[in-house]
Amino acid sequence: MHYSRDNMPGLLRSHDINPTHQRIEIAYALFSRMEHLSADQVMALVNVYHSETSKATVYNTLNLFLQKGLIREVIVDPNKVFYDPNTRPHHHLYDVESGHLTDVDAQDIHISGLPPLPKGTALEGIDLIVRVRKAG
Amino acid sequence: MHYSRDNMPGLLRSHDINPTHQRIEIAYALFSRMEHLSADQVMALVNVYHSETSKATVYNTLNLFLQKGLIREVIVDPNKVFYDPNTRPHHHLYDVESGHLTDVDAQDIHISGLPPLPKGTALEGIDLIVRVRKAG
DNA sequence: TCTAGAACCTGGACTTTGTCTAATTTCGCG
DNA sequence: CGCGAAATTAGACAAAGTCCAGGTTCTAGA
Ligand SMILES: [Mn+2]
Ligand SMILES: [Mn+2]
Ligand SMILES: [Zn+2]
Ligand SMILES: [Zn+2]
Numbered sequence: 633m634h635y636s637r638d639n640m641p642g643l644l645r646s647h648d649i650n651p652t653h654q655r656i657e658i659a660y661a662l663f664s665r666m667e668h669l670s671a672d673q674v675m676a677l678v679n680v681y682h683s684e685t686s687k688a689t690v691y692n693t694l695n696l697f698l699q700k701g702l703i704r705e706v707i708v709d710p711n712k713v714f715y716d717p718n719t720r721p722h723h724h725l726y727d728v729e730s731g732h733l734t735d736v737d738a739q740d741i742h743i744s745g746l747p748p749l750p751k752g753t754a755l756e757g758i759d760l761i762v763r764v765r766k767a768g
Numbered sequence: 769m770h771y772s773r774d775n776m777p778g779l780l781r782s783h784d785i786n787p788t789h790q791r792i793e794i795a796y797a798l799f800s801r802m803e804h805l806s807a808d809q810v811m812a813l814v815n816v817y818h819s820e821t822s823k824a825t826v827y828n829t830l831n832l833f834l835q836k837g838l839i840r841e842v843i844v845d846p847n848k849v850f851y852d853p854n855t856r857p858h859h860h861l862y863d864v865e866s867g868h869l870t871d872v873d874a875q876d877i878h879i880s881g882l883p884p885l886p887k888g889t890a891l892e893g894i895d896l897i898v899r900v901r902k903a904g
Numbered sequence: 905t906c907t908a909g910a911a912c913c914t915g916g917a918c919t920t921t922g923t924c925t926a927a928t929t930t931c932g933c934g
Numbered sequence: 935c936g937c938g939a940a941a942t943t944a945g946a947c948a949a950a951g952t953c954c955a956g957g958t959t960c961t962a963g964a
Contacts, residue, residue, distance in 0.1 A: 654941085672921080686943050686944070691923075707843060710950095711920075713846045741879065741880070754902070755899070758897070759899065761895040765892050786911080788913085790912085790913070823951085824914065824916095827950090847922090849951095
């Protein structure tokens with residue numbers, strides 16, 4: 633499900649985020665495409681026509697979205713983090729050469745045999761990453 | 769199984785790596801502890817008594833070890849990569865607060881329902897990361 | 905033993921990704 | 935409108951990592 637720009641204020645408010653111009657643009661970059669984007673890519677997308685959003689605001693806003701649970705982060709590349717507008721439980725397939733990242737539905741996948749968590753710790757999440765490269 | 773310093777030249781040669789003084793020290797830092805270390809931590813360990821190995825050499829050597837299959841890298845933290853002397857198939861449990869990383873044997877774990885790989889790609893590896901934090 | 909090339913190591917400049925801060929702009933509201 | 939709070943900004947700063955030109959060490963052959 634993709635979103636239009638008009639959906640953004642409501643989406644932001646539903647996550648307790650004050651919808652400002654910059655926040656709407658950043659949310660729209662992510663939710664109109666429903667793709668995994670790095671901070672750099674978000675920065676480029678919101679500034680295509682004329683520069684209107686600073687680097688500091690891009691990072692502040694992405695971290696705010698993260699903290700409010702509007703997006704999640706995906707750590708697969710040693711050089712940059714990807715921001716993911718899909719917050720439903722899912723896993724990732726990562727092409728280590730092209731850097732292309734795609735979703736794998738969690739519904740179909742079963743993981744068994746996990747050890748019990750260490751005493752005094754709570755589960756934060758389980759990340760499953762399938763790394764592939766061009767066959768040769 | 770831990771290693772002594774005397775094992776290092778043979779270990780390096782068995783992976784087609786010329787054993788130099790710096791390479792032996794770096795391998796020893798990893799294989800004597802059998803722990804996940806960042807480049808920074810390796811750097812500190814090989815230079816405890818007097819500075820003898822440069823930053824460039826630490827990074828060059830870790831990447832050489834990686835390429836030769838002597839160690840593997842673990843990408844769980846957005847800020848640094850961890851180098852892992854354990855190359856047997858295994859997964860990881862990561863405490864997002866303390867940054868502590870522990871191994872989870874792959875033997876016991878079964879993952880089912882993975883989709884077929886995209887045409888023309890080969891599996892590079894499957895990383896499973898269990899993220900935990902202090903309960904509260 | 906001497907020597908030349910290859911391999912290796914080094915300091916430091918540079919790059920990338922991201923954070924911080926102090927000053928300014930915009931927003932929400934009475 | 936006019937005030938205080940919230941948000942944004944430019945640019946300095948920081949951490950992780952790469953690159954390069956020059957220097958050192960190793961090795962094989964004469
Ligand atoms: Mn950027
Ligand atoms: Mn990095
Ligand atoms: Zn995703
Ligand atoms: Zn490990």
